[in-house]
Amino acid sequence: MSQPNKLISKSPAALLALIIFLFPQVPSSAACPTGTGDRATSGEVCESGLHSRIGAASESSEVIEDNPWTDNEVISPEALAHSLSSNAKPTIVQVGFQPLFKLSHIPGAIYAGPANNSDGIDKLKASVGGLPRNKVLVIYCGCCPFTDCPNVRPAFIALKAMGFTQLKVLMLHDNFNHDWVNKGYPTDKPGGR
Numbered sequence: 571m572s573q574p575n576k577l578i579s580k581s582p583a584a585l586l587a588l589i590i591f592l593f594p595q596v597p598s599s600a601a602c603p604t605g606t607g608d609r610a611t612s613g614e615v616c617e618s619g620l621h622s623r624i625g626a627a628s629e630s631s632e633v634i635e636d637n638p639w640t641d642n643e644v645i646s647p648e649a650l651a652h653s654l655s656s657n658a659k660p661t662i663v664q665v666g667f668q669p670l671f672k673l674s675h676i677p678g679a680i681y682a683g684p685a686n687n688s689d690g691i692d693k694l695k696a697s698v699g700g701l702p703r704n705k706v707l708v709i710y711c712g713c714c715p716f717t718d719c720p721n722v723r724p725a726f727i728a729l730k731a732m733g734f735t736q737l738k739v740l741m742l743h744d745n746f747n748h749d750w751v752n753k754g755y756p757t758d759k760p761g762g763r
Contacts, residue, residue, distance in 0.1 A: 637723065637726075638723060638726055638727050638730065639726055639737075639739050643726075643737060643738055643739060644738065644739050644741050645708060645738040645739070645740055645741065646741055647740065647741070647742065647749055647750050647753060647755055648755075650662075650676070650708060650738075650740055650755075651755040651756060654676075654677065654678075654756055658706070659678070660705075660706035660707065660708045660736075660738070661680065661698075661701060661705055661706065661707050661708070662676050662678060662679040662680065662707075662708045662709075662710070662740075663679065663680045663682050663694070663697065663698060663707065663708070663709050663710075663725075664676070664679045664680070664681050664682065664709075664710060664711070664712075665682050665683070665684065665685045665690075665694060665709050665710070665711050665721045665722060665725040666683075666684060666710070666711035666712055666713045666721055666746075667683075667684055667713055668681065668683065670712065670713055670746060672760060673759070674746070674747070674751055674757050674758065674759040674760075675746075675757070675758055676710070676750070676755075676756065676757065676758070677756050677757070677758045679710075679758075680697055680698070681697075682694040682697040682698070682725070684711075684720070684721050685721045685722075685724045685725035685728065686720040686721050686724060690721070690724075691724060691725070691728045694725055694728060694729070695728060695732060698729065698732070698734075699732075701734075703732070703733040703734050703735060704735050704736055705734075705736060706736040706738065707729065707734050707736060707737050707738065708738045708739070708740055709722060709725050709726060709729065709737070709738070709739055709740065710722070710739070710740035710742060710746070711725075711742070711746075712740075712742045712745050712746025712747070712749070712750065713745065713746075714745055715743065715744055715745065716741060716742055716743050716744075722739055726739055
């Protein structure tokens with residue numbers, strides 16, 4: 571099997587992105603590419619929830635590939651680092667794995683744990699349950715390349731469902747170490763060097 575085929579067979583999201591790229595205009599009767607038999611029209615979501623806004627993703631930049639957030643709900647490392655020195659600091663929640671958090675994390679970040687299963691989602695909800703829903707809340711993981719992260723998407727969806735209106739995702743393209751620590755942004759290193 572060639573390398574691209576391995577990637578696509580392991581990542582339904584990669585396959586969906588390829589389909590959207592190759593076929594930007596989806597007919598209104600197009601079947602959901604998840605294989606569930608759901609129907610999707612441009613701008614609708616299949617009931618399976620595995621992708622969103624087929625066709626519409628190519629018509630606007632409102633949604634990044636199959637992610638549940640808009641461009642305005644993504645924050646760059648530079649912008650977040652700048653906001654850490656402001657009077658209106660956001661609440662930051664790490665939704666990744668504990669060894670990474672113990673090694674280094676953004677100062678003041680709350681550790682909620684991986685959000686890739688129902689126990690993790692329950693812990694996330696408990697860790698932010700008392701926060702005002704209009705508080706700026708930034709989530710990040712940084713365990714791996716952003717497109718492969720098993721934690722950020724489920725965390726974002728759960729927090730949106732809880733009613734957080736100022737929710738942001740920290741865009742760490744490669745990982746936390748590469749995109750934050752190595753860039754010299756503020757870092758607490760309780761277990762690091």
